[in-house]
Amino acid sequence: MPNTPGGREGIQGSGNPEVLWSPSAEQASKSAMAGFARWVGEHKGVDLGPEVDYAALHEWSVRDLEGFWSAVAEHLGATFHDAPRTVLGSRDMPGAQWFPGATLNYAEHALSPRPGRKDADIAVVFAREDGLERIVSHAQLRDLVARARAGLVAAGVRQGDRVVALAPNSVETLAMFLAAASLGAVWSSCSPDFGVRAVQDRFAQVEPVVLLAVDGYLYGGRAFDIRDTVAALMGRLPTLRRTVMVPYLDPDAALEGTTPWAEFTAEAGPLEFASLPFDHPLWVLYSSGTTGLPKGIVHSHGGIVLEHLKSLRLHNDLGPGDTFFWFTTTGWMMWNFLVGGLLVGSRILLFDGSPVQPDAGALWSLAERHGITVFGVSAPFVQSCLKAGLRPRDHYDLSRMRALGSTGSPLSVEGFRWVSDACGEHIQICSVSGGTDVCTAFVCAAPTVPVWLGELSVAALGADVRSFDEQGEDLCSDAPCAVGELVLTTPMPSMPVMFWNDPNGTRLREAYHETYPGVWRHGDWVHATPRGSFVIHGRSDSTLNRGGVRMGTADFYAVVEGFGEVGDSLVIDTTALGAQEEGELLCFLVLSPGATLGDVEPRLRKALRSDLSPRHVPDRFVAISAVPRTLNGKKCEVPIKRILAGVSPDRAVSAGALQNPEALAPFLDLAGTR
Incomplete structure (x- = not known):
């Protein structure tokens, strides 16, 4: 298991960290989450205790999947044209069958007149x-x-x-x-x-x-x-x-x-x-393309409707009268999540452009002008505001901002403190982690649960989040829970119904279920706290995540290695290692005979900017003699990332598994000088 990244040591101990935000009794009681819990008790006979007990609600949600998801559908107003024969025809992973026989349509849930969606109500603010x-x-x-x-x-x-x-x-x-x-x-x-x-x-x-x-x-x-x-x-x-x-x-x-x-x-x-059938394809999102072409991840109408109703209404407490914003492009799953605000009757704010144009206060001015209630950004954006010394509360009226969401990478401890101090103590800090794979968050916030410094407050309802070691043992069965692979042991409706062009499901199984058969392995390092909160320690795969825009290394290599001067290459995004701010994007090049770094670097930068995106131009190019490869010829991306994160070489990679163990030398040198 990986070492705890720097800056997290104080979180993993036995003592409770500082509470940065906590709901008042009135806030908690009036939340949609509390209303749902009361409804479940009254209509489903589920005893969740006299108070709003999130732990009890979550335990029921993962123990009784059929009861929980049918309650979500009924209480939050899912409209079925044909009723389902049952809630869960099969709970196999992969292959779970949700609401077989049911028919519905996502667009109908977003557009049909309901509270917040009358003709004169504002649907969209575009800026x-x-x-x-x-x-x-x-x-x-x-x-x-x-x-x-x-x-x-x-x-x-x-x-x-x-x-x-x-x-x-x-x-x-x-x-x-x-x-x-x-x-x-x-x-x-x-x-x-x-x-x-x-x-x-x-x-x-x-x-x-x-x-x-x-x-x-x-x-x-x-x-x-x-x-x-x-x-x-x-x-x-x-x-x-x-x-x-x-x-x-x-x-x-x-x-x-x-x-x-x-x-x-x-x-x-x-x-x-x-x-449409519940599992009819709604959209295709894309994996990062780490080991080839980006995988087409297919989500269903029904799975996304139920998941986004649950996440947006219950966890984000969004509804009619609210304005929902997330800074995103159409190339990131947060766009798909943002437009889901229509499902719960909120107005959505679509912003296009740079978050710091004409100046660093652009998004904060937008929040004041349009009374944004749930304001979503990326962790690197928060970090950039912190480094610039911004104090939005001193210049903008953020009184209507109830919650600030952060995703894309782990929010640093300093980032948590900055939001509370520079934006307002009244703002709930909703650091969340999930992904394109499910178009939602596994670990997130809840309006009835405090925010602890540096921690993601809860596992989402319906998400049985655990931390596993390499042997598949549940590290959360002991206290304190150790850092391990984030897994889910039960299915969720928004898990992919398939990968595009994967008729027998082989690539889907390889992506999520090969390491632990019958369990979803997500690719994050995580540990749970005794409080029921979580700390994410970064990705355990090789995704390039720059400013919230995911890109695969295969995309990157296709451009770089198209140059005759480049014999081989390796790209590492240190942000994915749980850095306190967006880390460096490093490109290591094996140059062809006679080629020089000074000659090829400017043209590489131009090509990457044009063919991929400006976000994916490396901070540094470094010449090396060889790329470390496994015995079957795969580049050692994850082991090198772990070495650069400070993991000891013998824990990061087995030399016996490498074709060329001597190729590790420059990376060991670099890690020693960081």
Whole structure:
């Protein structure tokens, strides 16, 4: 098991850490979580004690999966067209069968009139870094979705077809997604700052019939025209029947072979919702592509509806009258989570651009202006504000901000303190950890549970989170719980129904269930505390996570090793090791004879910025003589990450498992000088 990263020593001991936030009795009692607990007691006969006892509620939620998830569906208003035959037909992992026989539609849950979703209620606030803002009511959103739906129907889109977007966090992107979902088409999206190769590697797999694209995007005060990228994709995605162009930067922007957004949505049409099986594919998200092409992770209509109702209504306490924001792009699962705010009647705030444009107060000004109640960012963003010496509470009215969410990497102890001190003691710090794999969090916060310094307050309802050692022993059976692999021992509805193009499920099993058969292994290092809270110590895999944007090492190598001057390479993101702030992205190069680092580095930087994203340009390039490889030829990414994190070499990797153990030398030297 890994060593505890620096800065965490005070958390793992037997003493209780400082409490940074705690709900008042009135706050706890009025929360949706407490209301759900009372309802369960009254209607399901589950005795959870006289007070709001989260531990008892969680224990019931993982012990009685059928009772818990049926209560979520009933109490939070899931609408089934056809009733399920049972709640859980099979609890096998993989292969759990949730609500067999049930039919429903995600878009219907997001758009049908309910509290918070009346015609005049605000559905969406859109804000762009240049000051452009747009307010969209539910009546307007329903009309736009119906028009986009009519455009899809006219393009011949049918149930099961794929609709994809290379587009920003905008109203048009949201409308196209909901239109596709209403038809039973399968959605997928990438951020417009992704390069051609990164987008092609994702979209080509799903064989889309319609592409939504923009002419360009804004970031950091600069405009970037991406019509060349769109044109290249149109030539590389042979299944496309229609490319729809949104003039995002220039009202007169056009591209040959595309249909303008105004023309595509010109005809009004009925807003109808296909009645779909519970496990019908809703969207395809992508793994980081660590060992090959990014894996297409398929989530279902029913699984996401139930999980997001539970997470957003109960854990985030969101509902009508609230404004929900998370800083994200369409290339990160947090976009999919953000739009789920519509499911619970909250208005959602879509922001596109740099979080520090025109200055470091941009998002805090947005929070004040629109009364954001749940404000979500990444841990590196919090760290950057801390390092800049910002004190948002001194300049902005954050009185309506009830909670601040942080994800993407572990929030540092200093980050916890900064939120409480610089933003407001009234703000609940919701540090959460989960992932693209399930489009939710396993460990998170609850409105009835305190926030302890440096800790994630609870395991989510319905998530039986444990810490396992290499032999599959539960490290939480002893006190104190040791650091181990984060696993789930029972299924959740939002676990993938499949990987795209994985007909026998082999890649799905390899990804999550090969290490511990019948158990979900997530790839995080974690330990539980006696308080029921958790500490995440970073990833145990080799994902490159920069500013919350995940990218696989395979994507990276495809670019770097395409250069003739590069014989081999290894990339390490130290952020994933539980660093106190976003760590360095290091690229180690084995150069071809005659090549020099000074000659190739500038061109590598330019290519990575163009083909992947600006976030994935390394901080440093280092020349080495050889990349350490296993006996079967795999690059030793995880062992090198562990060595650079301070894990002793004999615990990080077995020399006998390597083709070239002498290749470890430069990494051992680097770890010794850090």
